[in-house]
Amino acid sequence: MQAKFILASVIATGVLAGCGDREIILPGERLGVREVLQDGQAAETTATENATVAANLPAASNNANWPQSHVSPSARTTHAALSSNLTPVWTTSIGQGDKRRARIITDPVVADGRIFTIDSAGRVTATSTAGETLWSYSLVPLRDDASESLAGGLAVDNGRLYVTSGFGTVSALDASTGREIWTQRVQATATGAPTVFGGLVYVIAGDSTAWAIETEDGRVRWQSDGLGDVGNVAGAAPPAVNNTHVVFAFGSGAVQGAFRQGGLNLWSADIVGARRGFAISLVDDITGYPVIDGTNVYAGNHSGRVVALNVNSGERLWTARHGAMDPVWPAGNSVYFVSDLNELVRLDATTGEQIWAVDLPGYEPVRRPQRRRDAAFANHGPILAGGRLIVASSDGFLRSFDPASGELVSQTEIRGGATTRPVVANGTLYVVSTNGVLHAYR
Numbered sequence: 001m002q003a004k005f006i007l008a009s010v011i012a013t014g015v016l017a018g019c020g021d022r023e024i025i026l027p028g029e030r031l032g033v034r035e036v037l038q039d040g041q042a043a044e045t046t047a048t049e050n051a052t053v054a055a056n057l058p059a060a061s062n063n064a065n066w067p068q069s070h071v072s073p074s075a076r077t078t079h080a081a082l083s084s085n086l087t088p089v090w091t092t093s094i095g096q097g098d099k100r101r102a103r104i105i106t107d108p109v110v111a112d113g114r115i116f117t118i119d120s121a122g123r124v125t126a127t128s129t130a131g132e133t134l135w136s137y138s139l140v141p142l143r144d145d146a147s148e149s150l151a152g153g154l155a156v157d158n159g160r161l162y163v164t165s166g167f168g169t170v171s172a173l174d175a176s177t178g179r180e181i182w183t184q185r186v187q188a189t190a191t192g193a194p195t196v197f198g199g200l201v202y203v204i205a206g207d208s209t210a211w212a213i214e215t216e217d218g219r220v221r222w223q224s225d226g227l228g229d230v231g232n233v234a235g236a237a238p239p240a241v242n243n244t245h246v247v248f249a250f251g252s253g254a255v256q257g258a259f260r261q262g263g264l265n266l267w268s269a270d271i272v273g274a275r276r277g278f279a280i281s282l283v284d285d286i287t288g289y290p291v292i293d294g295t296n297v298y299a300g301n302h303s304g305r306v307v308a309l310n311v312n313s314g315e316r317l318w319t320a321r322h323g324a325m326d327p328v329w330p331a332g333n334s335v336y337f338v339s340d341l342n343e344l345v346r347l348d349a350t351t352g353e354q355i356w357a358v359d360l361p362g363y364e365p366v367r368r369p370q371r372r373r374d375a376a377f378a379n380h381g382p383i384l385a386g387g388r389l390i391v392a393s394s395d396g397f398l399r400s401f402d403p404a405s406g407e408l409v410s411q412t413e414i415r416g417g418a419t420t421r422p423v424v425a426n427g428t429l430y431v432v433s434t435n436g437v438l439h440a441y442r
Contacts (some may be wrong), residue, residue: 115127190236
């Protein structure tokens with residue numbers, strides 16, 4: 001009994017002593033634990049007021065080809081020559097346009113006087129620079145139906161057109177005739193564009209497996225597994241390649257760096273973080289495909305983050321609170337991209353700090369009071385050409401912006417509205433509209 005009394009006295013004394021001590025409040029900045037754990041130790045940037053800052057653009061060059069996605073340095077024309085006053089030159093049909101369950105998601109590529117496209121029914125078409133159809137090739141297997149097509153991607157190298165398809169194939173075609181040279185199955189849908197470099201075709205299948213296939217005969221050199229996810233958008237990211245590395249983006253939100261020849265994994269980084277209270281936060285796919293520029297890799301997710309990573313180590317350099325709907329365009333001292341909030345954004349490439357952000361068309365006007373929105377617009381791009389940033393939108397316009405200030409400079413009509421990013425070759429801009437028409441502007 002006495003022991004219990006002593007123990008109770010000690011506890012009471014401790015409680016009273018605790019009540020008498022003042023809480024020590026440490027000085028310094030307070031950071032949210034969740035934000036630190038999500039975005040690592042790298043600096044995270046926030047939005048600021050718009051500013052006009054010199055863009056320090058490289059000189060424009062008259063590129064003859066636009067052979068594949070700009071995510072790799074060897075395939076990118078950083079600043080293409082283009083007239084400041086675009087006018088329509090010709091239009092031609094490439095096949096089936098956008099349908100409710102089938103969309104054109106493949107950007108055109110240009111090489112050796114031919115423009116290559118894929119329509120929403122899985123048909124590849126080669127068009128001359130005068131607008132004449134040269135040949136076409138169906139990606140739909142004999143036992144399947146065109147309504148099941150999930151499109152694919154294109155890349156041209158050394159006289160061959162490399163094509164991926166939603167039917168799980170990678171094919172090499174003769175670029176001048178459309179003749180099939182070889183086809184390799186990759187065991188899952190291959191809706192993203194391939195990247196060709198150094199005798200290998202790199203592609204992601206099913207948003208979860210990376211493949212390296214030999215250009216000569218279609219044999220598999222190596223493959224590497226990542227993680228998939230159900231909350232994805234149509235089309236996988238084209239791999240980004242330099243002389244040593246290849247960078248893949250998987251459906252789980254992971255970005256992975258590897259040696260391009262043998263596939264040995266070097267690093268992996270998860271792009272996490274989202275806009276609280278927005279439905280887009282449920283989609284964590286990498287829609288801002290990884291882009292290699294020097295020693296940096298820029299990538300962004302659908303739900304609210306853009307990051308810069310070191311290509312050699314995967315170290316996070318900075319994080320910006322923006323999502324990216326298309327890959328960034330690095331030029332001069334900045335990176336430009338279309339954000340998840342339908343804005344054209346310019347960030348400082350070194351720090352990730354926002355320089356300016358301008359609104360792009362987001363929704364059609366409300367026509368019926370009982371509905372919030374009638375339809376949403378898609379904005380594709382940007383690319384840098386003719387001293388300005390160009391965005392193609394599904395609302396029916398090509399828009400040009402000043403890279404220094406973000407000011408809208410001009411706009412040109414696209415009948416039917418754009419469904420692909422624009423590309424430029426030999427001073428001509430090409431873009432595909434939602435009704436399956438290839439437009440040329442000069």
